[in-house]
Amino acid sequence: MLKANVDGAHRYRVQPGSRFPVGATVADGGVNFCLFCRHATGMELLLYASTESIEPFQIVSLAPDVNRTFYFWHVFIEDLPVHCCYTWRACGPHGVPQMDDAAASRKELLDPNARAVSERFWNRQQASEAQGASHASFRAIVTEPVETRDDVDIRTLDDAIIYELHVGGFTRHPSSGVRCPGTFAGLIEKIPYLKELGVTHVELLPVMAFDEQDVPPSAAAKGLTNYWGYSTHSFHSPHSRYCVEAARAPQEFRALIDAMHAAGLRVLLDVVFNHTAEAGANGPVINFKVLANEIFYHVDPADGGRYRDYTGCGNTINCNHPLVCAFILRCLEYWVRDLRVDGFRFDLASVFTRGEGGALLSNPPLPWAIESSEVLSRVPLIAEAWDAAGLYHVGAFPGMAWAEWNGRYRDVIRRFVRGEPGLIGQVCTCMAGSADLYQADGRLPANSINFVTCHDGFTLLDLVSYNAKHNEANGEDNRDGTNDNLSWNCGAEGETHDPSVIGLRLKQARNFMAILLLSQGVPMILGGDEVLRTQRGNNNAFCQDNELSWQDWRMSRDALDMLRFVRELIALRKRHPSLRRRRFLTGRPANGDTYPDVAWHGERLGEPPWHDPGARLVAFTLAAQAPGEAMLHIVLNMNDDARIVAVPVFDGQSWRRIVDTSLASPLDIVSDSVTSQSEFDACHVAPHSVLVLESHRNAA
Numbered sequence: 001m002l003k004a005n006v007d008g009a010h011r012y013r014v015q016p017g018s019r020f021p022v023g024a025t026v027a028d029g030g031v032n033f034c035l036f037c038r039h040a041t042g043m044e045l046l047l048y049a050s051t052e053s054i055e056p057f058q059i060v061s062l063a064p065d066v067n068r069t070f071y072f073w074h075v076f077i078e079d080l081p082v083h084c085c086y087t088w089r090a091c092g093p094h095g096v097p098q099m100d101d102a103a104a105s106r107k108e109l110l111d112p113n114a115r116a117v118s119e120r121f122w123n124r125q126q127a128s129e130a131q132g133a134s135h136a137s138f139r140a141i142v143t144e145p146v147e148t149r150d151d152v153d154i155r156t157l158d159d160a161i162i163y164e165l166h167v168g169g170f171t172r173h174p175s176s177g178v179r180c181p182g183t184f185a186g187l188i189e190k191i192p193y194l195k196e197l198g199v200t201h202v203e204l205l206p207v208m209a210f211d212e213q214d215v216p217p218s219a220a221a222k223g224l225t226n227y228w229g230y231s232t233h234s235f236h237s238p239h240s241r242y243c244v245e246a247a248r249a250p251q252e253f254r255a256l257i258d259a260m261h262a263a264g265l266r267v268l269l270d271v272v273f274n275h276t277a278e279a280g281a282n283g284p285v286i287n288f289k290v291l292a293n294e295i296f297y298h299v300d301p302a303d304g305g306r307y308r309d310y311t312g313c314g315n316t317i318n319c320n321h322p323l324v325c326a327f328i329l330r331c332l333e334y335w336v337r338d339l340r341v342d343g344f345r346f347d348l349a350s351v352f353t354r355g356e357g358g359a360l361l362s363n364p365p366l367p368w369a370i371e372s373s374e375v376l377s378r379v380p381l382i383a384e385a386w387d388a389a390g391l392y393h394v395g396a397f398p399g400m401a402w403a404e405w406n407g408r409y410r411d412v413i414r415r416f417v418r419g420e421p422g423l424i425g426q427v428c429t430c431m432a433g434s435a436d437l438y439q440a441d442g443r444l445p446a447n448s449i450n451f452v453t454c455h456d457g458f459t460l461l462d463l464v465s466y467n468a469k470h471n472e473a474n475g476e477d478n479r480d481g482t483n484d485n486l487s488w489n490c491g492a493e494g495e496t497h498d499p500s501v502i503g504l505r506l507k508q509a510r511n512f513m514a515i516l517l518l519s520q521g522v523p524m525i526l527g528g529d530e531v532l533r534t535q536r537g538n539n540n541a542f543c544q545d546n547e548l549s550w551q552d553w554r555m556s557r558d559a560l561d562m563l564r565f566v567r568e569l570i571a572l573r574k575r576h577p578s579l580r581r582r583r584f585l586t587g588r589p590a591n592g593d594t595y596p597d598v599a600w601h602g603e604r605l606g607e608p609p610w611h612d613p614g615a616r617l618v619a620f621t622l623a624a625q626a627p628g629e630a631m632l633h634i635v636l637n638m639n640d641d642a643r644i645v646a647v648p649v650f651d652g653q654s655w656r657r658i659v660d661t662s663l664a665s666p667l668d669i670v671s672d673s674v675t676s677q678s679e680f681d682a683c684h685v686a687p688h689s690v691l692v693l694e695s696h697r698n699a700a
Contacts (some may be wrong), residue, residue: 395437
């Protein structure tokens, strides 16, 4: 096949085509097109020469008796070049709430199975209006297939350290120094940074094609756009703005994955199968509203087809309908098998447990179908185990293999580090892998994705710099975003020149990162936290595609010190298997070991303050997990004063301090400290600090 170079007067010959496969498929002699549309009485395929073409060069009419099999419409266009664009029009009754059938039939529709998409002529406002321009639509691009492989190796989260980043924001800042800022290609240039940091998995915020115009009117009036990408319109296509050439979207994304794999990094995708960019009754017509409205969405037939909204975004995907379930499975398998991604994080995944009418299902088909897929069962599956309408499944998401974003871990650790007393039992349970959530039904520590910050909320620096959100820049009078941040500004709100406040903030940031990377389970770091990225108190920067959100590669001395601290913490985690146990801690020796896998303490040995309502200090000793591994003794002191804490004594062993968050860089973390505690049975722990001691054998 050749790239499109179409003479406007040329007309390509057509054949009936096949309903297998759906989408636009390049084949010998031309391109096969297939689309599902249940209620259409006729279909039209509109062909455009390029992404810049205003008018179609050919409109192909499809007849029901020739081009329809069941509810699938299909046609084969002979000798059609690749990189042509196309849309569909569907004639017939559609039931779209905001417009009559005649208006809906005029709308140009985007193929839900498009592998590449152009947004050149997209206008969300016009697509939402019955009388809006029919051509103000996304257009699918005929693109070459990527090389596919049938074999999918087993990929797990054992030993994983996840790094959540935004593809555009990671390199869009002028200081990034990459050739193609804000693209998959730009991210490839930053792989050495990720490799040096030491993370093992990169979790990309949504990269499936999304509507950047999907923001509230007040935000649009300020020139803001949808930055995060939780507004998917094309589940098979990489986002065009992250590409150098939109027509090569699959190839450019696959190049990123191949480069990540070559560097030993895995890639997880944050995917949004709970709602689409079509929103509610006032939202645009893109595809599903016309093609399969009552199948694809939760609608209330008793209320005029009103969209049921369990996502806060206007509509909810009817995930457990058999056709929708099959669509989602095929889509996910495509990203794994053809584009080679290594797993998924599912946004608002509790929507997957809703059946017809939104009712909660005890055994919802979709989660089980995903983890039972021959392809998907081999890759990590992570659920954001709640939705916007009150469902909360942390610790109870359906299925066997699903990991979960552990929101309880986040909240407990935030409360503890900011100084709330009486949380010792909860803190230790969280740091031990959250057995209270996962052990009873046979799950493992790796089912818990531990995090303190993520894209949604404060960055790490803002978590220790603000008591309240400051979202005025979003255009909603600071009404958006959560008010429950569990943060502490350390004595001043926002920017300050007070050295004591700044010093405490830096120490608190180190405390959070140390606790995260010393916990059992799978740690997830928000991209930029390792260099103290700030959003100036904005905890809902979904619409801030600007320097407020972008990674600034001009690093201050404090940022460089924090980067070193995080790198060394990751290295510490990697060299200590005792921090990455496959099974839950028991408090007993295992496999003939001399010492219990964990021993809990307070200021005195063996006296953890489980039930002390004023306690803000706890210590624990981790036995070695692997031959030759040193033991660790960890002390967390969130009191306002220093404490003298007992240290266990073992024959032939002494302790050396390797982490002390109260100290300035480079003494805050060292790989081989000369400071020995061997002659002492107690140690000094500074206020608001984390101390880690590592055992070593005394010389004979």
